[in-house]
Amino acid sequence: MQLILILTPHVYWAQRHRDIYLRVELSDAKNLDISLQDNNTLLFRAQGHGAKGDNEYRFSLEFLEPVRPEISHKSTQRQVDIKIKKQEERWWGRLTLQEKKPLFLAPDFDRWLDESDAEMELQAKEEKINRISVESRVRKDPYLGLKKGYLFMYNLVQFLGFSWIFVNMTVRLFILGQDSFYDTFHTTADMMYFCQMMAVLEVINPLLGLVKTGFLPAMIQVAGRNVILFVIFGSLEDMQNKPVVFFVFYLWSTIEIFRYPFYMLACISTEWKLLTWLRYSLWIPLYPLGVVAEAVAVIQSLPIFDETRLFSLPLPAVLGHSLSFSFTLQLYLVLMFLGLFINFRHLYKQRRRRYRLKKRKVH
Numbered sequence: 001m002q003l004i005l006i007l008t009p010h011v012y013w014a015q016r017h018r019d020i021y022l023r024v025e026l027s028d029a030k031n032l033d034i035s036l037q038d039n040n041t042l043l044f045r046a047q048g049h050g051a052k053g054d055n056e057y058r059f060s061l062e063f064l065e066p067v068r069p070e071i072s073h074k075s076t077q078r079q080v081d082i083k084i085k086k087q088e089e090r091w092w093g094r095l096t097l098q099e100k101k102p103l104f105l106a107p108d109f110d111r112w113l114d115e116s117d118a119e120m121e122l123q124a125k126e127e128k129i130n131r132i133s134v135e136s137r138v139r140k141d142p143y144l145g146l147k148k149g150y151l152f153m154y155n156l157v158q159f160l161g162f163s164w165i166f167v168n169m170t171v172r173l174f175i176l177g178q179d180s181f182y183d184t185f186h187t188t189a190d191m192m193y194f195c196q197m198m199a200v201l202e203v204i205n206p207l208l209g210l211v212k213t214g215f216l217p218a219m220i221q222v223a224g225r226n227v228i229l230f231v232i233f234g235s236l237e238d239m240q241n242k243p244v245v246f247f248v249f250y251l252w253s254t255i256e257i258f259r260y261p262f263y264m265l266a267c268i269s270t271e272w273k274l275l276t277w278l279r280y281s282l283w284i285p286l287y288p289l290g291v292v293a294e295a296v297a298v299i300q301s302l303p304i305f306d307e308t309r310l311f312s313l314p315l316p317a318v319l320g321h322s323l324s325f326s327f328t329l330q331l332y333l334v335l336m337f338l339g340l341f342i343n344f345r346h347l348y349k350q351r352r353r354r355y356r357l358k359k360r361k362v363h
C-alpha cells in the first residue's frame, strides 16, 4: 500500500472589513491552482519551496462567511500573496467556519489590524477618495489656475507693501524712539496709499465670486480705512504729524503681515498652523485697538475741520453759513463702532468656523 503524504505550507492571514489577505510561505511557487468551492472554501495547490523543501503543497480553508469568486494572487520569490473579497462588508470574528484554528494558520502581524483600527483605515481611505473627487470637481473650473494666480499675486503685493511699512516703522522706532511717531505719514504714506487703493479689490473679489468673503465686512474694512487715510490724514496737513498716525498704521500693518501670507498659502492649498492661528487670533486685541486709534484720529480732526471749513456743506442763508464736515464725522464715529461690532462678529464666526472645521477633520 502506498502512503500519500499531503504537505501544507504555513499560511498567515489578516482581514479588513472588505478583504481577506493570505500570505502562503512558499518560495518560487509554480503551477499554482487556486480555486473557490461552494462560495466559501478556498482550495490551494502549488509546487514550490516550503518548510519541507521542494514539493507540492496543498491546503483548503472553509471561510466563516461566503466570499466573492474573484480571487487575486501574486507569486513572488518568497511567498504567494492572495487577496479575497468578502461577499458582505463586515468584520469576521475568526477566519474559518470551524472554531478550532488549523495548525498551519497564524495571524499575519505585518498586516494585522483590530476592528477599530481597520475602521479608521477605511474612513481615511473614504475621506481620501472624497477629497480627490471634490478636487477633481473643483478642477473642472477652467479659470481656476488663473484666479488662483491672480489672488496669489494680489496677496503677495499687499504682503510686500505692508511688510515694507511695518519694517520701516519698526526700524525708525528703534533708532529714533518716540520722535519717529511724528513723521510716520511722510515716510510711509505713499506705500499706504498704494496698498489701500489696491485693497478696493478686496470688495470686488467677493462680488466676482473669487473669494468666499462677505461683501459687507470687506466693504466696512476697506471704506473705514480709506476714510481715515484719505480724508482724515490725507486732506489735513495738521493731522499728518500727529502720533496717532503711527498707531493707526502700525495696527493695520501688524495684522496684514500675517493675513496676506495666510491667503497666499491658501491659494496653493498649503497651511502653516501657527500662521493660521495668528491670522484668526491677532485681530482679537488689534481690531478694537485699531478702531480706538481711528476714533482718536477722527476726534482730533474735528476742530481742524471746523476751523478750516474744508468739505463743509454750503447751507441756505436762513440756516447759517455752512455745515461743518465735523458733523458728518461725528455721525461717522457712531458708524465706526457699528462697523466694529459687525466685523468683530464676522471675524469671531470665521474663527469658530475655522477651528470647528479643523476639529471635525481631526476626529
Ligand SMILES: CCCCCCCCCCCCC[C@@H](O)CC(=O)SCCNC(=O)CCNC(=O)[C@H](O)C(C)(C)COP(=O)(O)OP(=O)(O)OC[C@H]1O[C@@H](n2cnc3c(N)ncnc32)[C@H](O)[C@@H]1OP(=O)(O)O
Pocket: 151, 152, 154, 155, 211, 212, 213, 214, 217, 218, 219, 220, 221, 223, 224, 225, 251, 252, 255, 259, 263, 264, 266, 267, 282, 283, 286, 287, 289, 290, 291, 294, 335, 336, 337, 338, 339, 340, 343, 347, 350
Ligand atoms: C457700507 C459702508 C461702510 C462704511 C464704513 C463705516 C464704518 C467703518 C468702521 C470701520 C472699522 C475698521 C477698523 C479697522 O480698520 C481697524 C483695523 O483694521 S485694526 C487691525 C486689525 N484688523 C483686522 O484684524 C482686520 C483685518 N481684516 C480682515 O480680516 C478682513 O478684511 C475681513 C473682511 C474683516 C475679514 O476677512 P474674510 O471675511 O475674508 O475672512 P477670511 O480671512 O476667513 O476669508 C474667508 C475665505 O476667503 C478666502 N480669502 C479671502 N480673501 C482672500 C484673498 N485675498 N486671497 C485668497 N483667499 C482669500 C480665505 O482664504 C477664506 O477661505 P476659506 O474659508 O476656504 O478658508
